[in-house]
Amino acid sequence: MRRTLLLCFVHGFKGGDDTFGANSKFSKDLRKSVAQALPNVDVRVAVYPTYDTRGDLAGCVARFVEWLLENVIDLEVAARTPSPTVDPSVHCVLIGHSMGGIVAADALLALAGDQRIGEEEDATELNAMMFPYVHGVLGLDTPYLGIAPGVVAHTAEDQYAAASSAFNQISGLTDALWGTKSGSAAQAASRALPAAEAVSGAAAAAAAAGAAASKGAAGGGSGGGWGWGKIAMYAGAGAIASVAAGTAATVAYRNRDQITERFSWATSHLEFVNCLARGEVLRARITRVAEVNRQLGVGFGNIYTQLGKGAPARTNPTPVGAAGSLLGITSSRRTFCNLPSGQTPSGEWRPAINDVAREETGAHMAMFEASTNPNYNTLLGDARDMVVKWTVDTAWYEGSTGGLAAVP
Numbered sequence: 367m368r369r370t371l372l373l374c375f376v377h378g379f380k381g382g383d384d385t386f387g388a389n390s391k392f393s394k395d396l397r398k399s400v401a402q403a404l405p406n407v408d409v410r411v412a413v414y415p416t417y418d419t420r421g422d423l424a425g426c427v428a429r430f431v432e433w434l435l436e437n438v439i440d441l442e443v444a445a446r447t448p449s450p451t452v453d454p455s456v457h458c459v460l461i462g463h464s465m466g467g468i469v470a471a472d473a474l475l476a477l478a479g480d481q482r483i484g485e486e487e488d489a490t491e492l493n494a495m496m497f498p499y500v501h502g503v504l505g506l507d508t509p510y511l512g513i514a515p516g517v518v519a520h521t522a523e524d525q526y527a528a529a530s531s532a533f534n535q536i537s538g539l540t541d542a543l544w545g546t547k548s549g550s551a552a553q554a555a556s557r558a559l560p561a562a563e564a565v566s567g568a569a570a571a572a573a574a575a576g577a578a579a580s581k582g583a584a585g586g587g588s589g590g591g592w593g594w595g596k597i598a599m600y601a602g603a604g605a606i607a608s609v610a611a612g613t614a615a616t617v618a619y620r621n622r623d624q625i626t627e628r629f630s631w632a633t634s635h636l637e638f639v640n641c642l643a644r645g646e647v648l649r650a651r652i653t654r655v656a657e658v659n660r661q662l663g664v665g666f667g668n669i670y671t672q673l674g675k676g677a678p679a680r681t682n683p684t685p686v687g688a689a690g691s692l693l694g695i696t697s698s699r700r701t702f703c704n705l706p707s708g709q710t711p712s713g714e715w716r717p718a719i720n721d722v723a724r725e726e727t728g729a730h731m732a733m734f735e736a737s738t739n740p741n742y743n744t745l746l747g748d749a750r751d752m753v754v755k756w757t758v759d760t761a762w763y764e765g766s767t768g769g770l771a772a773v774p
Contacts, residue, residue: 369455369766370408370441371501371757373397374434377416378464378508385463385734386413392734392746396461399750404757406766412437414466427472434458434473438498450497457501457762459665459753464730467508467668471655474500478658492661502665502756503655504749507718507730510668511648511704517726649710656711665756666713669748671729673700674721702730714752718745 375386375393386393393411401409414430438458442450450456460470477500479493659666677700706712720739723729732738733745757763 367445367447367455367767368408369406369457369762370410370445371400371404371753372438372441372456372458373400373409373411373753374437374458374460374470375411375413376430376460376462376466376469377414378462378466390734391736395746396749396753399746400753403750403754404763406763407757410441423468423472427469427476430469431473431476434498451495454497454499457499457757459502459504459756460500461504461506461749462508463506463734464508467503467505467510468651470503470505471508471510471651471666474503474658474664475651475654478662478664492658494662500664501760501762502667502753504665504752505668506749507671507702507733508668509703510652510712511706512645514701514704514726516700517702652706652712653710656713659713660711663760665752667715667752668703668713669716669718669745669752670701670703670705671723671726671733672717672719673723673726673729674719676720676722676724678724700726702726716748716752718748 373393373396375390377385390413393413397409397411412434414433417426417429438454438456439450441456442454445455447453447455460473462468462470477493477496477498479491479496655666658664701717706715718733718739719741720729720733722738722740723732729739734742736742739745
């Protein structure tokens with residue numbers, strides 16, 4: 367009988383129909399490309415509906431598995447499969463953007479009979495007869511090993527540079543208005559201007575503040591969450607106020623909504639998946655998924671965004687200050703996700719370089735739009751190649767018979 371490969375798309379944090387949906391260009395393009403490369407099977411798309419990206423991850427995974435089961439049963443019934451649990455006609459590839467990739471990975475572990483992430487590790491015999499059968503898990507910029515510290519640190523540096531630039535412009539305007547370059551007003555402005563090394567120090571202080579507040583939010587303590595008051599306490603008192611007093615502090619305060627929004631974008635992920643702040647849990651997930659790959663041949667990969675030519679040049683190619691050294695931040699490779707070191711099995715990781723995006727979160731959110739990602743076709747081809755590689759040499763694919771489906 368002719369078999370079906372079901373591509374299941376799961377959006378990430380605060381995602382929805384604008385990420386994967388009925389009119390998603392990426393899901394349509396990927397289905398068509400995979401279908402052309404795998405003519406023995408029908409390739410279909412299922413998009414997990416918009417779901418709450420906050421709260422308990424385990425509950426979210428359970429609801430996703432239930433939805434997946436219902437969709438696969440419907441297809442098996444329509445195909446009149448004699449023994450769907452023994453010889454299924456439907457295999458699934460779970461494709462998740464951002465946090466959706468973590469939902470997909472945990473769903474695979476649940477179906478394969480592994481214990482929940484966070485439970486004590488025992489020797490577990492994996493279920494080769496899992497139903498629905500997951501053929502592979504493809505993450506699209508999924509932070510399986512956490513969000514790169516540069517997402518916060520570079521944002522802090524950019525915001526501080528913007529405030530300093532505005533202060534310089536205001537200082538120049540003061541000179542023009544008062545018609546003096548050596549008077550008391552100009553001297554005061556000169557003393558308030560930040561030196562080059564002070565900018566780096568301020569950026570480092572802001573980066574350290576970002577890391578500290580992220581850690582506080584992840585821990586669920588009373589101080590968790592980014593409010594302007596906390597940013598002012600750390601970055602303002604520790605860096606901006608001491609370096610660019612007066613007008614610069616006013617500019618920074620006026621930009622507080624932008625700064626808060628950027629920090630909140632990264633740290634609010636922790637409200638949904640607090641394991642991003644727990645390295646041992648992240649590594650445990652990767653290790654277990656890699657074991658499913660080893661024992662059952664289930665594919666696993668992650669295509670991660672990386673800034674290219676459009677990223678602003680950094681003046682310091684080494685870690686920025688003491689905070690940069692502590693966090694391991696460098697400006698030579700800017701990604702949204704932490705990358706594996708290669709010391710432990712972690713599947714296949716491929717970069718998706720965006721030569722237009724100027725910062726990491728922008729590249730992360732714009733990866734599925736050709737207008738904002740010049741390498742959209744490369745991303746599409748890499749995703750197709752992974753799915754095809756996991757499928758083409760399997761007995762399940764070779765056993766598919768019947769007429770070839772037309773690819774629109």
